Amino acid sequence: MAEESAPTLTQRGARTRERLIEATREVFEEIGFLDARVSHITARAKVAYGTFYTYFDSKEAVLRAIADRLFTDMTRPGRPPLSGASPAERVRRANRSYYEAYLRNARMMAIIEQVATFNEEFREMRSRHRAAFTGRSAHAIRRWQAEGVVDAGLDAEMAARALAAMVDHSLYLRLVHGEGDDTERFLDTLDALTVRALGLEEPQS
Template sequence: MSKSSASTPSVPPPADTLTARGRKTRDGLLDAARKVFEEVGFLDTRVEQIVQEASVSYGTFYRYFESKDDVFQELSIRLFEDVHRREPLDSDLSPAARLIATNRLYYQAYRRNAKLMAIVEQVATFNAEFRALRHEHRRQLIERTSRAIARWQDQGHVRESLDPVMAARAMSAMVDHTLYLWLVQGDEADEEILLDTLDQMCIGALGLDVAST
């Protein structure tokens, strides 16, 4: 990402090298930045607003982050990890039950992060570097889903005619865009009916055995 024109005395140290106090300060800056981004949006956010929200000096901000873009990138990575890297704890679930559980975990994480997700999607439309980051995390999600579909094909749960990668892409796009329209754009929908419909459509697309749920 392009950096702010403000000069920095040095490159901020990696987060994993900070002291406990340093991590606390850095996390406080991230919390403050997220609040400001969600209140005024990416384009209107200024470092001045972030430091005021965090009650720290400019020098403290630049000790941990190089720019507004830098702190937004860190928030976005944390968001992607929260939303995309979730698996049901029960390893004995049937494929259909596992798919439903995964969908619900994704929905819960999306709802928690809906405000920031809206900004993330906006920034990805005009920032090429950030768009590449967004695509990489989406690629990781699709790769995990396609591996599960391929495994279920080997086990005889999913018809062999489906291409695992294309099926994963289509299902991911359907779920992601539906939640975006509902939780970000404000489309009206009954929560349980919407989520149950998404589950049924995913299960039906793969031809999974609903009775096994």
């Protein structure tokens, strides 16, 4: 879903809206969505209280704008694969790209996960993000099946969903809850589990 459309703004208006978005993200990351007030946001953005409602009708509306950008960042292809990279090497690069994107957005991901537990719109937005993530993985698995490097009998869609759930939840526990302290071992383990689940040959060290 693209960031919600806004009325045509002057350059000054666009800058003010951007300040509000940036200020909101800072406030949410510091004190959380539930405790945040519009007054906190406008104080951080250094604008009058009423200015907020010129651009957004609620803090949920500005969170939508933030979430749209976040999910665009999360689903954007990251490190381009090296020329001639094996499927296992592509898995490794994809996992690290997603880790880096999650690390940039971990605090907001925690907030969106929280809001999604009680807000249907954000639950659907989170589902669309997962679908974009798993869809790209399923496409890669089907291609590797066609090339004969992944078992053709494997359900590509279900495999992509299961592996994405493993990666996503593992990153959530590590980056939001702070579980674990050895990043390389953590990422190497995710790589190994993904590669072995798909029956790919691991790159030679």
